[in-house]
Structure formats: C-alpha cells, structure tokens
Amino acid sequence: MPYTVSPRIAGVHPPPISEVRGWLAERPDNGLELIDLCQAVPDYPPAPELTAHLATLLTDPHISKYSPDEGLPDVRQAVCEAYRRSYGAVIGPDSLCLTIGASQAFWLAIVTLCQAGDEVVVQSPYYFDHPMALEMLGLKGVYAPFDESAAGLPSPAVLESLITGKTRAILLVTPSNPTGAITPPEILADLYELARRHNIALILDETYNAFIPGGARPHDLFTRPDWGEHLIQIASFGKTFALTGYRAGMLVASPQFIRHALKAQDTMAVCQPRITQQAVKYGLEHLDGWVAANREMMARRHDLFRAEFLKPGNPFHLAASGAFFAWVRHPFGGTGRTAARRLVDEAAVLCLPGEVFGPGLEGYLRLAFGNIREEQIPEAVRRFRGIRTESALP
Incomplete structure (x- = not known):
C-alpha cells in the first residue's frame, strides 16, 4: 500500500488563489484584457x-x-x-x-x-x-x-x-x-x-x-x-x-x-x-516618505473605485471597503464561486469568492486593489455594471 496523506491535511481546501487562477486556462477568448482583482500584491516595485x-x-x-x-x-x-x-x-x-x-x-x-x-x-x-x-x-x-x-x-x-x-x-x-x-x-x-x-x-x-x-x-x-x-x-x-x-x-x-x-x-x-x-x-x-506616498496612492484607488461603484444602476452592492480591498455582494442566486467564474468568463475580471472567507458568505466577492491602477478603475467598474444578471438586487 502507498503512503497516505494526513486526514487533517486532506480535509483542508486547496489555496483559493491557486484555484481561481486555474480558471484562466479555460477562460473564453472574448477580446477583453484581464483585470486582476484577485491577489493583494502591490503592483509597484520596491523603492x-x-x-x-x-x-x-x-x-x-x-x-x-x-x-x-x-x-x-x-x-x-x-x-x-x-x-x-x-x-x-x-x-x-x-x-x-x-x-x-x-x-x-x-x-x-x-x-x-x-x-x-x-x-x-x-x-x-x-x-x-x-x-x-x-x-x-x-x-x-x-x-x-x-x-x-x-x-x-x-x-x-x-x-x-x-x-x-x-x-x-x-x-x-x-x-x-x-x-x-x-x-x-x-x-x-x-x-x-x-x-x-x-x-x-x-x-x-x-x-x-x-x-x-x-x-x-x-x-x-x-x-x-x-x-x-x-x-x-x-x-x-x-x-x-x-x-x-x-x-x-x-x-x-x-x-x-x-x-x-x-x-x-x-x-x-x-x-x-x-x-x-x-x-x-x-x-x-x-x-517613511515612500511608504506614505504609496499609502496615498492606494487611498486614491480606493476612493475612485468606491465613487464609481456607488453610482446608480450597479447590480453589485458594496458592503465594505478599505485601502486594499472591497467586499461586494453579488446579484446572482448561486455561490460566490459561480459569480466569480461568471465574472472571469464574461467580463475578464478575476476576484475571489466570498465563501473562502467564512461560512455563510457565498453571496459575496473580494476585490483587491493591489493590481489595478487608477486609469483602469472606471473600466473595471463598467464591467461589473454591464454583466448579465438573472436576479439583480433591488
């Protein structure tokens, strides 16, 4: 008999970011450049x-x-x-x-x-x-x-x-x-x-x-x-x-x-x-000054995203947000994985499903601002607004 994996390890879900990035290989070619809101990594290099x-x-x-x-x-x-x-x-x-x-x-x-x-x-x-x-x-x-x-x-x-x-x-x-x-x-x-x-x-x-x-x-x-x-x-x-x-x-x-x-x-x-x-x-x-400048830059990204996202007509609901993240309630009836998969397939937007962050959170998505520059934010929000929904929120 071959050796086996510890039941505790076997029962743990694989790393969510690896799982979600695996979807990219199956993403249909719809001509849209990917907007990556998945991982919280600064897109700028060290000083x-x-x-x-x-x-x-x-x-x-x-x-x-x-x-x-x-x-x-x-x-x-x-x-x-x-x-x-x-x-x-x-x-x-x-x-x-x-x-x-x-x-x-x-x-x-x-x-x-x-x-x-x-x-x-x-x-x-x-x-x-x-x-x-x-x-x-x-x-x-x-x-x-x-x-x-x-x-x-x-x-x-x-x-x-x-x-x-x-x-x-x-x-x-x-x-x-x-x-x-x-x-x-x-x-x-x-x-x-x-x-x-x-x-x-x-x-x-x-x-x-x-x-x-x-x-x-x-x-x-x-x-x-x-x-x-x-x-x-x-x-x-x-x-x-x-x-x-x-x-x-x-x-x-x-x-x-x-x-x-x-x-x-x-x-x-x-x-x-x-x-x-x-x-x-x-x-x-x-x-200290370099860190402060990047903090201000990330705050601008957050403020711009929030202002665009909260304009009337968005079927997604902004539940909470801060300098690096937005926590969004999606308008679909299924799980966060279903919603996140639809976003990557239909809108070329990559994000994480809510259920990987806790039980009962299937209705949410996490968006990270580390990889999105200010000039990309209006287009990213436009894709959220434009996605086809079956059961939009009131």
Whole structure:
C-alpha cells in the first residue's frame, strides 16, 4: 500500500488563489484584457534606493549566513524605533521574532499558544490561511458572523458570547482582509479588556497597518505596560515595502512568549534570511516618505473605485471597503464561486469568492486593489455594471 496523506491535511481546501487562477486556462477568448482583482500584491516595485542598497550587500560573505533565530539585534532595534513612531510603543527587541512572512508568524503564534482540541474565536470574514492552519493543527475555529450593517466591524459582545472554557484566543485581522474595514482603536481596546477578563490572547494580524488613511495610529495597545500579557501581533513588511517575495514577517509578543516561540522557529525556518532583514532595516530607517506616498496612492484607488461603484444602476452592492480591498455582494442566486467564474468568463475580471472567507458568505466577492491602477478603475467598474444578471438586487 502507498503512503497516505494526513486526514487533517486532506480535509483542508486547496489555496483559493491557486484555484481561481486555474480558471484562466479555460477562460473564453472574448477580446477583453484581464483585470486582476484577485491577489493583494502591490503592483509597484520596491523603492529604487532600497534595491540599490541591497545590491551593495550581496558581496558581503555574511549576507548568506544564518542570523540568530529571532533576527539580527540591529534590525530588531530598528523595528522597535519604528514602532515608537507608529504606535507610541515602548517595546524591546526581546519582544520580536522576525519570520518568513506573516503566515509563518501566525503559525508560530498558534503552535506556541494552543494544543489540539483548543478553540480560537475568529471574526468573519477571515483571511483564509488562518482557518486552514487551525484545521491542520487540530484546533477548532469558532466564527463570529459578518454583520453587513456594521460594515464588518467586530462586536465585542458577540465575540464574548463565543468564548468557552476551551478558548485560547480571539483572532482579528485589521485592516481587514477581505473587507478592508479598519477596526477603531476604541474597539481594539475593548477587545484587549475582553481577552484580559477571560485570561486569553488577542491575536491581531496587522499586515496592512501601513495603509490606514492619513497614517493614523492603529491603536494604543502597545503603550500599555501590560500589553504583553494578552496581546500577540502578527506583522508584515511585505506589503509596506513591496517585498512580498522576500517574505518579511514578524511576531510581536511578550519576551516570555517569544522565548518559547523560538523553539518552533528553530525547527521551522531557523531565521528570516539576512537579505530580507537588511531590506526591512533600510525601509524602516529611510522610507517613511515612500511608504506614505504609496499609502496615498492606494487611498486614491480606493476612493475612485468606491465613487464609481456607488453610482446608480450597479447590480453589485458594496458592503465594505478599505485601502486594499472591497467586499461586494453579488446579484446572482448561486455561490460566490459561480459569480466569480461568471465574472472571469464574461467580463475578464478575476476576484475571489466570498465563501473562502467564512461560512455563510457565498453571496459575496473580494476585490483587491493591489493590481489595478487608477486609469483602469472606471473600466473595471463598467464591467461589473454591464454583466448579465438573472436576479439583480433591488
């Protein structure tokens, strides 16, 4: 008999982006150029000065060697200084572990915090990689439903109602992937107090924190002297500095938690590549203005898309949106996959179906603005308006 795949892995749905991109091979040739609203990847390259700086490091023999598991001390110190600017944070390098993207940071957090049979309360719509990881690890995700009337913002009361004796954490992505919604600091403060009352962790995935309009402070949680008792942050520099292929993530937690997480780090990846660490350090020390300009550009894309999409006569409904994403209710009676497949076949628009972001979300689609330039937005919205519908919304 041949070896078999773990039942837990076998039961997990394949990566949604790979699934949706597979449809392109079967797309009919209707003469339309594809508009890709599928993946949240910046369409602009890293800053030229960052690339030039990295080129000077490639001949350094140290750049190809391991670093400490948690990352180079000077890089982590640069992160601490950047967090003082952006969060008002008073944190030390021993609260940081640099990781292979935010996804590895999430794995580190979960395997350090939880064991099989534990529960994690997750706000829907969620980032699809998170429940995939929970399922693989034998953890139970307990999902707070999406409230369209609240534009997807979490309700502390609803989340608290889902906590049981097996709950180890509340998990929230802000700004949200997929809705773009930015959870206000006052709600995040309430969620921290909720985690404190129940002696659990609040896990915040803040991958898109550099794209909050105006560069506003995401929250004040890192200014609290007790932040490390109940807060775990998943962070990424991949979107911030257009380094997605460099896999520039980070786990932020108490020094005690990081020390235990490093046991898993050593068996997973040992360390983030030095070239990635040097890219992050350069970006944090030199590219605040470049980051701000890209934040403003993404805000313009969002504002233009929203203005065009909300004009009368659109059969699709904008349920929520933010700098990187729009969360749209489609006018068809079937699933999100059916709607997304129709969009790619009939309108050459590629996006993700709502059901990959949570149960009961078949009526929605996620649109990402990373790949669409401002001049393309009117045409993209025109295609939504022009698609044939059988059961349009009132």
